[in-house]
Amino acid sequence: MRKKLLALEEHFFKLLMQLSIALIVLVLSLIVFSIFYRGLPALTWEMISQTPKGGYYFGKEGGVLNAIVGSLYLALGATLLALIMGLPVAMLMNIHLRKFKRLVNSIRFLLDLLWGIPSIVYGAFGFSVMIVLGVKTSLLAGIITVALFILPIMIRAIDEVLKNVPVGLLEASMSLGSNKSQTSFMVYIRQCSSAIVTAIMISFGRAIGDAASVLFTTGYTDSIPTSLTQPTATLPLSIFFQLSSPIREVQNRAYASAAILTFIILFISVLARVLSNKYNKNKIS
Amino acid sequence: MEYKISIQNLNLSIGKNKILKDINLNIPKNQVTVILGPSGCGKTTLLKCLNRLIDLEENVNISGNIFLDGEDILHTKSDLPGIRKKMGLLSQRPYPLPMNIYDNIAYGLRINGLHNKHLICESVENHLKQVSLWDEVKDRLKEPASRLSIGQQQRLCLARGLAVEPEIILADEPTSALDPLSSTAIEKKFIELKQDYTLVMVTHILRQARRIADYVVFMYLGEIVEHGTADEFFNHPKQEQTKAYLQGTFN
Amino acid sequence: MRFLKNERFLNFFMYLFLGIIIAMPIIIIAGLFYKSESVLHANSLSDLLFSTEWKPFQGKFGFYSYIYSSVLVTMLALLISVPICLLAAIYLTQYAKSVYLKVIQPVIDILAGIPSIIFGVWGILVIVPLISKYLAPFFGIETAGYSILAGAIVLSVMIIPFILNILLEIFKSISKELPQASIALGATKWQTIKYVVLRKAFPGIISSIVFGLSRAFGETIAVLMVVGNVAQIPSNIFQPGYPLPALIANNYGEMLSIPNYDSALMFAALILLVIVLFFNLAARMLISRYETKL
Ligand SMILES: Nc1ncnc2c1ncn2[C@@H]1O[C@H](COP(=O)(O)OP(=O)(O)OP(=O)(O)O)[C@@H](O)[C@H]1O
Ligand SMILES: [Mg+2]
Numbered sequence: 001m002r003k004k005l006l007a008l009e010e011h012f013f014k015l016l017m018q019l020s021i022a023l024i025v026l027v028l029s030l031i032v033f034s035i036f037y038r039g040l041p042a043l044t045w046e047m048i049s050q051t052p053k054g055g056y057y058f059g060k061e062g063g064v065l066n067a068i069v070g071s072l073y074l075a076l077g078a079t080l081l082a083l084i085m086g087l088p089v090a091m092l093m094n095i096h097l098r099k100f101k102r103l104v105n106s107i108r109f110l111l112d113l114l115w116g117i118p119s120i121v122y123g124a125f126g127f128s129v130m131i132v133l134g135v136k137t138s139l140l141a142g143i144i145t146v147a148l149f150i151l152p153i154m155i156r157a158i159d160e161v162l163k164n165v166p167v168g169l170l171e172a173s174m175s176l177g178s179n180k181s182q183t184s185f186m187v188y189i190r191q192c193s194s195a196i197v198t199a200i201m202i203s204f205g206r207a208i209g210d211a212a213s214v215l216f217t218t219g220y221t222d223s224i225p226t227s228l229t230q231p232t233a234t235l236p237l238s239i240f241f242q243l244s245s246p247i248r249e250v251q252n253r254a255y256a257s258a259a260i261l262t263f264i265i266l267f268i269s270v271l272a273r274v275l276s277n278k279y280n281k282n283k284i285s
Numbered sequence: 286m287e288y289k290i291s292i293q294n295l296n297l298s299i300g301k302n303k304i305l306k307d308i309n310l311n312i313p314k315n316q317v318t319v320i321l322g323p324s325g326c327g328k329t330t331l332l333k334c335l336n337r338l339i340d341l342e343e344n345v346n347i348s349g350n351i352f353l354d355g356e357d358i359l360h361t362k363s364d365l366p367g368i369r370k371k372m373g374l375l376s377q378r379p380y381p382l383p384m385n386i387y388d389n390i391a392y393g394l395r396i397n398g399l400h401n402k403h404l405i406c407e408s409v410e411n412h413l414k415q416v417s418l419w420d421e422v423k424d425r426l427k428e429p430a431s432r433l434s435i436g437q438q439q440r441l442c443l444a445r446g447l448a449v450e451p452e453i454i455l456a457d458e459p460t461s462a463l464d465p466l467s468s469t470a471i472e473k474k475f476i477e478l479k480q481d482y483t484l485v486m487v488t489h490i491l492r493q494a495r496r497i498a499d500y501v502v503f504m505y506l507g508e509i510v511e512h513g514t515a516d517e518f519f520n521h522p523k524q525e526q527t528k529a530y531l532q533g534t535f536n
Numbered sequence: 537m538r539f540l541k542n543e544r545f546l547n548f549f550m551y552l553f554l555g556i557i558i559a560m561p562i563i564i565i566a567g568l569f570y571k572s573e574s575v576l577h578a579n580s581l582s583d584l585l586f587s588t589e590w591k592p593f594q595g596k597f598g599f600y601s602y603i604y605s606s607v608l609v610t611m612l613a614l615l616i617s618v619p620i621c622l623l624a625a626i627y628l629t630q631y632a633k634s635v636y637l638k639v640i641q642p643v644i645d646i647l648a649g650i651p652s653i654i655f656g657v658w659g660i661l662v663i664v665p666l667i668s669k670y671l672a673p674f675f676g677i678e679t680a681g682y683s684i685l686a687g688a689i690v691l692s693v694m695i696i697p698f699i700l701n702i703l704l705e706i707f708k709s710i711s712k713e714l715p716q717a718s719i720a721l722g723a724t725k726w727q728t729i730k731y732v733v734l735r736k737a738f739p740g741i742i743s744s745i746v747f748g749l750s751r752a753f754g755e756t757i758a759v760l761m762v763v764g765n766v767a768q769i770p771s772n773i774f775q776p777g778y779p780l781p782a783l784i785a786n787n788y789g790e791m792l793s794i795p796n797y798d799s800a801l802m803f804a805a806l807i808l809l810v811i812v813l814f815f816n817l818a819a820r821m822l823i824s825r826y827e828t829k830l
Contacts, residue, residue: 118754209651
């Protein structure tokens with residue numbers, strides 16, 4: 001009797017489990033499907049190849065090239081900055097500070113904490129710093145804000161791999177007479193090249209998709225920026241603004257822009273997988 | 286000699302790898318059977334077939350028969366927990382359950398339907414005494430089991446297995462993670478336990494095998510090379526491979 | 537790679553960047569606190585936190601309805617996503633063949649990479665109409681669909697991949713031998729999962745939930761798009777709400793024209809930050825307390 005009840009309970013929960021998985025897969029397909037279903041019909045070559053012309057937001061001619069390029073600039077800049085700052089810190093934590101386990105673990109906790117800080121807080125904070133400094137909204141301000149926002153995930157993604165590198169590698173490299181920096185950037189970097197690629201891809205995806213932190217800091221403009229000090233449009237904000245329009249034509253363009261963004265993200269996902277498989281070869285484990 | 290387990294024509298492959306080939310073996314009752322053999326020869330896999338933990342692996346193909354007291358235990362679908370309950374398992378490293386010392390032993394009892402607090406309490410005490418752990422832990426029963434030393438943990442795991450009243454004890458290199466003193470304690474226990482149980486133990490240590498084995502099985506590359514009583518095996522080995530292994534010249 | 541020989545130079549930057557990271561939370565908190573000082577002077581803390589009176593022109597800033605919306609949306613989202621993630625993670629790691637996980641993993645990763653604006657658009661396209669046309673009428677309620685529930689559903693989908701990925705890691709990291717020990721004692725698989733695996737995974741489960749909570753609590757744009765943005769204490773989940781991040785995002789343009797308004801919005805950001813930090817620290821303490829008990 002008890003056994004039967006237990007078996008029944010297990011069956012019931014197994015069913016729930018399968019349903020949960022089905023739901024997750026279904027929802028993802030539904031998201032991608034619904035965005036493309038609404039967006040693709042409105043997607044024209046003009047949308048991708050032109051910047052907004054006069055009256056664009058009332059349904060006249062133009063496209064969202066400004067936002068596409070702006071987003072790419074922003075994401076590339078922020079990812080690069082985060083990598084330049086993040087890679088040395090990840091190395092520092094795992095090579096130079098390896099002995100100080102507690103310190104390194106505290107840093108990890110701090111990074112996780114930072115990663116938990118909402119991007120809107122970064123945005124709001126960045127904005128008030130800009131007011132104090134008297135700087136206007138610009139691509140550079142956006143890049144710095146977003147870079148700080150993605151920095152924790154960048155470091156942790158690399159750190160996650162570095163911390164599992166056997167000590168033997170460090171010892172072997174040091175015993176060959178190389179110093180810690182050489183060990184970091186000539187030996188360890190090969191170990192984690194696939195992790196770095198993954199980290200870059202994740203960070204890039206975060207950077208290109210985040211709206212809340214750029215809302216305050218990059219501003220918005222219809223032209224493509226030619227210098228770091230100019231304001232910049234981004235795709236998420238472009239979608240958001242177009243969607244708030246009451247004009248149906250403009251709303252459709254918002255869906256088309258959403259399709260573009262989704263496509264970029266899917267492309268990055270696939271690229272990340274291919275690249276990280278490719279770079280996984282040199283690794284010893 | 287009376288047999289507890291009888292293995293007949295057991296073949297096992299995982300994916301394309303043949304892991305066990307034509308195993309035929311009778312395991313004598315109330316004796317210590319030691320399985321020897323180089324690493325990777327399939328000793329652990331053979332043990333896992335006995336208590337059907339092999340079912341948890343993927344892509345496994347098994348043929349042949351295993352009988353426990355004449356009863357088929359390899360192909361039956363019903364009451365797997367019942368079969369496993371008859372065989373206590375002691376693994377290479379102790380794996381205490383994530384609970385306190387007391388509950389580690391009470392767990393098996395509760396799982397098997399015992400809910401009387403008094404009886405559980407009594408059984409916990411008895412079995413801790415049986416593995417000579419009671420005096421060391423009686424004041425800290427509510428502490429997490431992971432705080433015990435490795436040797437204590439291994440004895441706790443033995444007590445945990447004994448508490449569900451098995452008939453057989455399967456041990457997979459049970460002393461390999463232990464210090465010499467704790468190892469000796471386990472070995473002594475094994476010799477005591479054979480009054481009431483049938484023991485099957487895998488080991489790498491020849492001297493340990495000489496100390497406690499009644500019956501010895503030597504495996505190589507998934508096959509049984511030779512098996513026999515301890516006296517036969519150690520003093521009059523028949524196969525060249527066995528001789529080489531005993532002399533330490535086996536490659 | 538000549539420059540690598542000169543360790544001093546590189547070390548300087550390494551420690552500098554680490555210093556920046558360590559200083560960052562402190563600077564952010566201090567900065568937000570400094571900016572919200574004027575609103576803290578003009579209003580009492582209890583008014584700010586527990587009053588619903590929101591009259592920026594009269595200098596009255598009661599955040600209660602915003603905090604209430606934020607908490608409600610977040611809790612609902614967790615209520616939806618945590619059970620789904622737990623069930624899925626258990627199945628994928630304990631029952632399913634390993635190929636199954638290999639197929640699902642990319643799906644989860646893609647879901648994790650989708651930007652919040654896309655979730656917002658999806659919410660408007662699918663969830664909002666679903667609520668106004670089917671779900672609410674089923675309960676006899678009329679609504680435009682832009683509601684707490686819509687926000688919660690969109691949020692729950694957004695945080696599923698994050699929570700699920702952590703849970704998968706946790707369950708995968710439990711050594712196979714532990715459940716085997718339980719099964720060898722005659723426990724069924726289900727008993728083993730209930731009494732051994734889940735117990736072992738408990739600290740990880742808590743941290744995955746808190747991680748999801750942090751994500752959900754601060755999520756701005758996707759929620760803003762579907763939650764309705766009406767400052768009120770909603771009487772049911774089909775009514776609109778107005779979470780804190782949406783408040784900040786929606787009003788950034790006007791911030792400078794009304795006295796103390798910018799200060800109030802920075803205070804809102806501070807509240808967000810403090811709540812998120814509080815949960816993270818509390819979870820950390822709970823976990824370390826639990827781990828000493830294991
Ligand atoms: N799940 C599995 N999938 C594929 N091959 C496996 C699996 N488990 C075991 N094997 C293979 O089966 C063979 C026997 O393994 P087994 O663990 O039984 O060896 P063993 O004799 O216990 O070795 P050791 O003394 O090192 O513990 C090995 O070659 C191993 O690689
Ligand atoms: Mg083995």
